[in-house]
Amino acid sequence: MTPQTAELAVDVRQLRKRYGGVTAVDGIDLTIRTGEVFGLLGPNGAGKSTTVEILQGNRSRDGGEVTVLGADPGSAGRAWRSRVGIVWQDESAPAELTVRETVRHFAHYYPKPRDPDRVIELVGLEKKANARIKALSGGQRRRLDVALGVIGDPELLLLDEPTTGFDPAARHRFWELIRMLAAEGTTILLTTHYLQEAEALAQRLAVIASGRVVAEGTPAELRDRHGSHATVEWTEPDGTPRSERTDTPTRTVAELARRFDGEIPGLRVGRPTLEDVYLRLTGQDQESAR
């Protein structure tokens, strides 16, 4: 193994997966460095879940090479599994058990688990520690799923849409948890539909559409590379609102300042958001404009 590959927690080359006549993953390359938080973005049906399931070793592939923590997930054993944290979307934990009983029960599966009560607190379920699973709300249930994903103190955490169904406070609490795990050195891959979430958490992102990577980089790189124009908005003295798309907003503002001889009424300079870039990259900007 070269030093470079040793630094990679996930190394995917030309991954392919078909379901009958449907090509779900069409030659994806992905590298995730050890200790990095990596976001996988893409519209419904882009191939995100399929990719994550292959990385987890829960789905076979039709082509390509996949290395996760130094092993092929298709053939890796139990010791490898205990190093990878997975958050299931349909966890079949027994509904009659309480939250604390469930987390303690799952802790037994791992050689070096985290403290169950600490994990319950981390996901914000301390007030529900003695509640039965069947009495949890959907969002509380998802938080329990996250608790079960991190109880084994994994080196790599694979999260497929972890915050779907969370209220805003729970989402922010989850972000804190991810940041804390990342600060402790956990490598994290998460798929999400929330651009704000990707931007808040991920050091690098890949955008996939129709089973292919259409862009990869830091959120700032994606914005700079794929969303060049800024928009300058102002109001004319007769009250008419005006706007101009430009690559040189500073020059536009300077010209306006000269013309207005001082304050420019209604001045706003907008840069494309990651969401604008994402919609363009995935071909959804035309769709949403229609």
Ligand SMILES: Nc1ncnc2c1ncn2[C@@H]1O[C@H](COP(=O)(O)OP(=O)(O)OP(=O)(O)O)[C@@H](O)[C@H]1O
């Ligand atoms: N078990 C399956 N059998 C047949 N087709 C499947 C199966 N799982 C996924 N697909 C198809 O493969 C493609 C990729 O699906 P996948 O679930 O990986 O996308 P996704 O990016 O996770 O979407 P979403 O954001 O909606 O969860 C879709 O066209 C989907 O219909």
